[in-house]
Amino acid sequence: MKILITGSTGYIAQRLIPVLLEKGHSLVCVSRDASRFDKSLYSHPGQIEVLEGDMLEEKTLSFPDDTDAAYYLVHSMSSGKDFGKMEEKSARNFITAIGRTQARQVIYLSGIVNDAKLSPHLASRKKVEDTLNSGTVPVTTLRAGIIVGSGSASFEIIRDLVEKLPVMVAPKWLRTKCQPVAIRNVIQFLSGVLLQDYTYRRHFDIYGPDILTYKQMLLQFAEVRGLKRSILTVPVMTPKLSSFWLYFVTSTSYPLAKNLVDSMKVDVVAEPNDLSSKLGITLIPYKEAIRIAFDKIEQKMVLSTWKDAFGGPSSRRISQHVQVPEFGVFTDKKSTTTKTPEEAVNRVFSIGGESGWYYGNWLWGFRGFLDKLFGGVGLNRGRKNPVNISTGETLDFWRVIYSNRKEQRLLLYAEMKLPGEAWLEFTVEGDKVKQVATFRPLGIAGRLYWYAMLPFHYFIFGGMIRKIAGPPR
Numbered sequence: 366m367k368i369l370i371t372g373s374t375g376y377i378a379q380r381l382i383p384v385l386l387e388k389g390h391s392l393v394c395v396s397r398d399a400s401r402f403d404k405s406l407y408s409h410p411g412q413i414e415v416l417e418g419d420m421l422e423e424k425t426l427s428f429p430d431d432t433d434a435a436y437y438l439v440h441s442m443s444s445g446k447d448f449g450k451m452e453e454k455s456a457r458n459f460i461t462a463i464g465r466t467q468a469r470q471v472i473y474l475s476g477i478v479n480d481a482k483l484s485p486h487l488a489s490r491k492k493v494e495d496t497l498n499s500g501t502v503p504v505t506t507l508r509a510g511i512i513v514g515s516g517s518a519s520f521e522i523i524r525d526l527v528e529k530l531p532v533m534v535a536p537k538w539l540r541t542k543c544q545p546v547a548i549r550n551v552i553q554f555l556s557g558v559l560l561q562d563y564t565y566r567r568h569f570d571i572y573g574p575d576i577l578t579y580k581q582m583l584l585q586f587a588e589v590r591g592l593k594r595s596i597l598t599v600p601v602m603t604p605k606l607s608s609f610w611l612y613f614v615t616s617t618s619y620p621l622a623k624n625l626v627d628s629m630k631v632d633v634v635a636e637p638n639d640l641s642s643k644l645g646i647t648l649i650p651y652k653e654a655i656r657i658a659f660d661k662i663e664q665k666m667v668l669s670t671w672k673d674a675f676g677g678p679s680s681r682r683i684s685q686h687v688q689v690p691e692f693g694v695f696t697d698k699k700s701t702t703t704k705t706p707e708e709a710v711n712r713v714f715s716i717g718g719e720s721g722w723y724y725g726n727w728l729w730g731f732r733g734f735l736d737k738l739f740g741g742v743g744l745n746r747g748r749k750n751p752v753n754i755s756t757g758e759t760l761d762f763w764r765v766i767y768s769n770r771k772e773q774r775l776l777l778y779a780e781m782k783l784p785g786e787a788w789l790e791f792t793v794e795g796d797k798v799k800q801v802a803t804f805r806p807l808g809i810a811g812r813l814y815w816y817a818m819l820p821f822h823y824f825i826f827g828g829m830i831r832k833i834a835g836p837p838r
Contacts, residue, residue, distance in 0.1 A: 372438035401757035460500030503565035514548025547654035570635035718748035724828030
């Protein structure tokens with residue numbers, strides 16, 4: 366069958382695609398930027414066609430006529446205050462485009478919306494569901510609460526809180542109830558309902574066996590990790606203060622933190638149904654889902670992370686940043702020789718995350734703190750895999766614009782708060798290591814910023830390239 370997948374570079378889609386490929390389906394993966402989708406990551410790349418299309422621009426959407434079914438996995442929660450309008454417009458453009466094909470089903474992953482009073486985020490999810498159902502193609506809606514899996518937003522935020530804070534003074538919304546579901550179960554549900562006609566024009570809550578408060582989730586996470594943690598809840602922490610608390614302690618962005626806090630004030634407990642038994646799915650308990658997630662992390666088998674789906678301008682259109690400007694810019698160019706080119710390449714492609722930046726890590730950390738202070742992404746996004754990195758992924762406060770081990774070239778684009786734009790490029794040519802930092806200033810502030818940073822650049826960039834190259838010849 367030919368299956369169309371929107372949001373194909375997102376967290377859920379990247380988990381679903383290998384499952385559908387193994388079942389023999391041909392996939393049409395839609396992305397705003399085709400350069401962000403790397404077919405070589407999959408075992409059956411010949412079964413994948415990549416289409417470029419922006420759900421917010423109806424004229425860019427043209428789906429194959431012989432499409433059998435489609436997954437709608439587009440999400441705009443981190444896009445600021447207008448995300449609700451953006452999501453509704455996106456859904457409306459999608460149903461117009463999919464309605465011109467022979468598709469028999471649309472599968473939509475939404476949120477649990479059983480509470481009488483919904484957060485703006487959950488209300489938007491429900492509005493998208495209604496919009497999709499207004500089309501001509503039957504829709505199957507799967508409603509999930511907290512999704513637990515390596516790389517998921519919920520998992521990584523809980524991990525940040527538990528591993529960083531021995532004692533937490535937390536808002537009262539930690540008493541809110543939810544019903545977490547393992548990412549493995551989510552993918553089983555998404556693939557299981559495909560072209561099952563009894564699911565057409567219906568919605569199903571998908572959930573795990575445990576109903577927990579957020580406080581219980583944090584403490585059970587700590588228990589699985591063998592950590593002792595204490596949590597004190599206070600009634601005086603406002604939603605705005607709660608959002609800042611979550612933003613500074615974890616790797617989330619502020620818009621996402623705000624929407625998460627709004628949602629965490631609402632109980633997300635599922636309405637029971639028999640979908641899991643019909644599909645032969647064994648529901649995974651919360652603690653077991655955490656253990657499975659850490660097994661993947663320890664084996665370096667994290668397939669996707671929510672961080673790669675969000676970011677600054679570069680996440681919208683990577684191809685616009687591949688060509689590093691040559692005029693009207695400041696550059697810091699450094700090169701040196703290496704006795705061990707292969708090891709130098711390995712160090713280049715292992716940079717950031719747990720490996721750090723090889724020189725002046727405390728300065729990098731301070732720059733990340735300042736970035737968080739001014740509303741940026743900060744340094745603690747890390748990286749998905751400690752050794753391999755692909756185009757489109759996040760790397761601390763950078764976005765990977767180009768990554769090619771064969772060419773021995775890595776190009777990064779800055780997503781920290783800057784009065785301008787910045788690129789950082791590494792290449793290894795023979796026994797020569799080259800490192801180029803490029804900055805395109807925005808007005809006088811950008812020029813003053815560059816000159817103010819020159820002393821730091823001298824030490825940081827100089828030390829970094831020496832460490833990458835290894836011992837001198």
